[in-house]
Amino acid sequence: MNKLSYLMALLFCCVMTSHVLAQQSMIKPNVIIILTDDQGYADVGFNGCRDIPTPNIDRIANNGVRFSRAYVTYSVCGPSRAGIMTGRYQDRFGFGRNPLLAPNDTMQGLPLTEQTMAEMLQQSGYTSMALGKWHLGAHKSQYPLKRGFNEFFGFLEGGHSYFPQDGSSMMSRK
Template sequence: MKRLLLICLSFCGIVQAAAPPNFLIILADDHGYGDVSTYHASDVQTPNIDRIGKEGMTFTAMRANCTVCSPSRAALLTGRYADRVGVPGVIRTKPEDSWGYFDPKVPTIANELKKVGYHTGIVGKWHLGLESPNTPNERGFDHFHGFLGDMMDSYTTHLRQGNNYMRLNAETVDPKGHATDIFTEWAGDYLRERAEHNDKPFFLYLAYNAPHFPIEPPPEYLAKVKARAPQLDEKRAMNVAFVEHLDDCIGRVLAVLQETELAQNTVVVFSADNGGSIPHAQNNDPWRGGKQDHYDGGLRVPFVMRWPAQIKPGSRRTTRA
């Protein structure tokens, strides 16, 4: 996944005569390989994530760069091993328990894409620093609407250890609702705004907190799963509902791309920062282990990519990108 920067930059030059593509990178948090139904029969249904692969390419051997959040995000955004950019572990609220400092001298994918004329945005989870010089607007992003911190103590209060890390650029904001829905709405706002000001291509990094614990699906999603699959135990039913809510939200984002006529020339990628959490009933099948393990279950992640203008629908890649 650390090579995604090179993939994006190389795409910019594939069709010299055409407009450069837009990029929408959707990163889920702790999303197990087995919790995407495109890979094998599953008790979870992810038709919108699956559709990205069906309409483009499905990768079956993608690996995250670490088994926890911050290092994978640092690698994704810089194209370098996380240890080489100062993030060997999880960046946390309390300095005495924080394991990294994102090197401000290292350019990010946002910095590099800005050099070639892109507008850059991040919606959702940052998790690479809580203060200057490591806020998103200082690391190459023109627009930030999301959460600076690591995990939320609740998806409905949005606090972390009593702190409000929700921001619109540098401004503290206090939105209402489920965080997954909020980030979906903000992503839609960004896409509509870019469609109205289409003088330059865009790069949107949409980083959901879901399905990272606490597992908090909206009640109507849990009720639907229990009605469909009453054999599931409570923990598994909760996680299935949580993932299906996320999938529906991704479908809403894809619908905005279609609505704004941006879909044809937008590269859409869905992946995750690491494997799912076994104690929270997440599924990494067929791989052994999960989050924080160095078995495949902790490192293998779902990865699907769509670019209607260039990628043949239904393509599959069984080696690492």
């Protein structure tokens, strides 16, 4: 997870540079960031995995930008996500640990003073969607739709049951 998270942060920087150049010529590129937890370097086909087929991810990697030597700035997922989502070193804004699932606590999550990449892209006319694990705060003010995303399908906390009893673990909003 560590290397891949940092890889995604670098990819974001490259995509944003590409975005600025493309905006000058009025062409807006599509931006796709795939962030996975606990994925090893060789867990995808384009990096040598033979036992788990990943043809779609391989195709994206082979037609896009790949970083083969990258590191994250934190060893767990929440702070790594915060760094990627903001483009900033997460300790600078106090996101030095995984947030707890605390829907009534505005301090458990990405500070509202931090701008997300979705908010930045929205200012440039982009529409964005977040899928899967959010883990950047469970208070209503920190929901993905309040942080620049137009759509969200996933779960707010750091983990969830794959077979929820009441269906409340997954969230879908437009």
